[in-house]
Amino acid sequence: MLHLRPRGSHWLPEPVRRALTFWRRSIQARVVVSTVLLSIAVITVVGWYLLQQVQDGLLDHRVAAVVAESNDETAEARDRLEAASGTDADVASQKLDLVDPIVQAGETRGFSVVLAGPTGGNGRIADGGVNSTPQLDTGSVPASLEEHFDEEASTAWTYTTIRTTDDDGVTTTSPGIVVGSQVLLPADAQTYTLYYLFPLDEQEETMALVTRALLTAAVLLIVLVAGMTWLVTRQVVTPIRMARRVAERLAAGQLQERLRVSGEDDLARLATSFNQMASNLQRQIRQLEELSRVQRRFVSDVSHELRTPLTTVRMASDVLHDARADFDPTTARAAELLQTELDRFETLLADLLEISRFDAGAAVLELDDINLVDVAHRIVDATRPLARQRNVEVVVRAPEHPCLAEADVRRVERVVRNLVTNAIDHTGTERSGGDIVVLVEGDDHAAAIAVRDYGIGLAPGEAAMVFNRFWRADPARARTSGGTGLGLSISLEDTHLHGGWLQAWGRPGEGAQFRLTLPRRAGGVLRHSPLPLVPSDVTEPVT
Known part of the structure; x- marks a missing residue:
C-alpha cells in the first residue's frame, strides 16, 4: 500500500501549527524576534572580544610579574651560592x-x-x-x-x-x-x-567574575532591547491593525467605518488619507448601487410593461400565422418571420426578467437530489431535432451508476440546455472533428457535466469573455438556435447560485469544451472537478 505524506503542515502538532500561524500573521513578533536574535549575535561577538581582551591583559600582567619575581629569586639564589662557594663543597647540601x-x-x-x-x-x-x-x-x-x-x-x-x-x-x-x-x-x-x-x-576567579558580570549585563540588555523593540513596533503595528479591522468592516459592507486620527505624524496622515479614501469609496459605491437599482428597476418595469402589448401582438401574429396559407408568398413569409421573432422576443423578455432577479438577489434554489445522467439524456433528446438540422449528432458518455447532486433541477437543466444549444450553434454543417459529446462524471465531493464540440473554437482570451452578457465571438454569425445572448450569462449566475464552477476552454479550429461542476451537497466547497477542463483528445503545446 502506498502511504502519502500529508501535504502542508497538517501533520504537525497543534501547538506547533498555532505557533507557525502566529509567526506568519504577526509582523510585531517577527520584528521582535529578529531584533533579539541580531542583538544576541552582536552581544556574543562583543562579549567574546571583551573577554579575550581581559584575559590577555590579566595573563600578560601576570606573566610579567612572575618572570620578574622568578628573576629576583634566581638572583638572590646566585648571591647565596657565591657567598657559600668557599665553605661548602657538598653537592647535596x-x-x-x-x-x-x-x-x-x-x-x-x-x-x-x-x-x-x-x-x-x-x-x-x-x-x-x-x-x-x-x-x-x-x-x-x-x-x-x-x-x-x-x-x-x-x-x-x-x-x-x-x-x-x-x-x-x-x-x-x-x-x-x-x-x-x-x-x-x-x-x-x-x-x-x-x-x-x-x-x-x-586570574581564574577574576575571569569568572568578569564572565558573570558580562552574562548578567547581556541578559539584561537583551531583555531591554526586546522590550524597547516591542514598544516601538507596537506604536507602528497598532494603527496598522486598526486599519486592517476597519478595512475588513468596509469589505463586509459597513461603509460608515473610519479610523481614529490622533496626532500629526505619518501614521496620522495615513489614517486621514485612509478615511478620505473610504469616504470616496462609500460615495461611489452608493452612486453605483443607486444606478444599479435604477437599471434593475428599469429592466424589470420594461419587461413587465412589454408583456401586455406583446400578448396583443402575439394574438394578432397567431391569427396571421394560421391564415398564412391564404396569403401570397411574400405576405406568408412575413407572417412566419413575425412569428419567429415574437418567439425570440418572448424568450428575451424571460431572460431579462431572470437577469433582473439575479441582479436584485431575489433568485432562490429549490433543492432536490438529481441525477445528472438523466438530466444529460433529457437535454440531448430535447435538442436532437435542432442538432439534426445542423447535421450534428449529440452523444452522451456517462457512467452506468447514478451521478447525484443536491441542486435545482430546473436551473441545472437550463444550464445544460444552454451549453448544448450553444455547441450546436457553433458547429458547422460539415463536421470535421466529430460529434458533440456530453460527458458526465462524479466523485464523493463533486459532480460535473462537460459539453465538447468540434466547431469554430475560441480564440485566446475569449474563454473569459464568453459568459459576458450579449457577447459574441463573431457578431456577423447568425444564431440558428434563436438565442438571445444572455444564455451563458444566466447559466453562470445559476452555477454561482449553486456554489459551483462554469468554465470554458477553446482553441481555434479544434472546438471548445464547457464544464459545469457542482458540489455533491448544497453549501459544499469545491476543490476539484471530476472532469478535466481541457479535453483528453487535445495535446497541450509544450512551453
Missing part, C-alpha cells in the same frame, strides 16, 4: 641550601619550585634526584620546557597545569605559569635549572 629558602619564600608568596639538573646529562625531572616544594607533582613541569633547558639557555616560561597532592592523597589541579632559570652550583661547577610554578587561581 648545597642544593638544599639553594632550594630551601626559595621553598619557604614560595609558601608565603604562593608559588612552588623544582630544582632539576645538571644539564647535559641525566638532568631530567623524570630521572630523579630533584628537590621541590612538598606535595607538588613534579610532572607539572612541561617536557617542552625541560627540553629547552637541556643545554644552557636564558630564562623561559610557558603555561601549564599545576598538580598537588594533600596529606589525604587528594590531587588537585589548577592552571599556572612555569618559569625556568639556570644557576651554576659551585660544589660541582655544573648548571642546574630552577622551575618556578605560579598558580593562576586569582
Whole structure:
C-alpha cells in the first residue's frame, strides 16, 4: 500500500501549527524576534572580544610579574651560592641550601619550585634526584620546557597545569605559569635549572567574575532591547491593525467605518488619507448601487410593461400565422418571420426578467437530489431535432451508476440546455472533428457535466469573455438556435447560485469544451472537478 505524506503542515502538532500561524500573521513578533536574535549575535561577538581582551591583559600582567619575581629569586639564589662557594663543597647540601629558602619564600608568596639538573646529562625531572616544594607533582613541569633547558639557555616560561597532592592523597589541579632559570652550583661547577610554578587561581576567579558580570549585563540588555523593540513596533503595528479591522468592516459592507486620527505624524496622515479614501469609496459605491437599482428597476418595469402589448401582438401574429396559407408568398413569409421573432422576443423578455432577479438577489434554489445522467439524456433528446438540422449528432458518455447532486433541477437543466444549444450553434454543417459529446462524471465531493464540440473554437482570451452578457465571438454569425445572448450569462449566475464552477476552454479550429461542476451537497466547497477542463483528445503545446 502506498502511504502519502500529508501535504502542508497538517501533520504537525497543534501547538506547533498555532505557533507557525502566529509567526506568519504577526509582523510585531517577527520584528521582535529578529531584533533579539541580531542583538544576541552582536552581544556574543562583543562579549567574546571583551573577554579575550581581559584575559590577555590579566595573563600578560601576570606573566610579567612572575618572570620578574622568578628573576629576583634566581638572583638572590646566585648571591647565596657565591657567598657559600668557599665553605661548602657538598653537592647535596648545597642544593638544599639553594632550594630551601626559595621553598619557604614560595609558601608565603604562593608559588612552588623544582630544582632539576645538571644539564647535559641525566638532568631530567623524570630521572630523579630533584628537590621541590612538598606535595607538588613534579610532572607539572612541561617536557617542552625541560627540553629547552637541556643545554644552557636564558630564562623561559610557558603555561601549564599545576598538580598537588594533600596529606589525604587528594590531587588537585589548577592552571599556572612555569618559569625556568639556570644557576651554576659551585660544589660541582655544573648548571642546574630552577622551575618556578605560579598558580593562576586569582586570574581564574577574576575571569569568572568578569564572565558573570558580562552574562548578567547581556541578559539584561537583551531583555531591554526586546522590550524597547516591542514598544516601538507596537506604536507602528497598532494603527496598522486598526486599519486592517476597519478595512475588513468596509469589505463586509459597513461603509460608515473610519479610523481614529490622533496626532500629526505619518501614521496620522495615513489614517486621514485612509478615511478620505473610504469616504470616496462609500460615495461611489452608493452612486453605483443607486444606478444599479435604477437599471434593475428599469429592466424589470420594461419587461413587465412589454408583456401586455406583446400578448396583443402575439394574438394578432397567431391569427396571421394560421391564415398564412391564404396569403401570397411574400405576405406568408412575413407572417412566419413575425412569428419567429415574437418567439425570440418572448424568450428575451424571460431572460431579462431572470437577469433582473439575479441582479436584485431575489433568485432562490429549490433543492432536490438529481441525477445528472438523466438530466444529460433529457437535454440531448430535447435538442436532437435542432442538432439534426445542423447535421450534428449529440452523444452522451456517462457512467452506468447514478451521478447525484443536491441542486435545482430546473436551473441545472437550463444550464445544460444552454451549453448544448450553444455547441450546436457553433458547429458547422460539415463536421470535421466529430460529434458533440456530453460527458458526465462524479466523485464523493463533486459532480460535473462537460459539453465538447468540434466547431469554430475560441480564440485566446475569449474563454473569459464568453459568459459576458450579449457577447459574441463573431457578431456577423447568425444564431440558428434563436438565442438571445444572455444564455451563458444566466447559466453562470445559476452555477454561482449553486456554489459551483462554469468554465470554458477553446482553441481555434479544434472546438471548445464547457464544464459545469457542482458540489455533491448544497453549501459544499469545491476543490476539484471530476472532469478535466481541457479535453483528453487535445495535446497541450509544450512551453
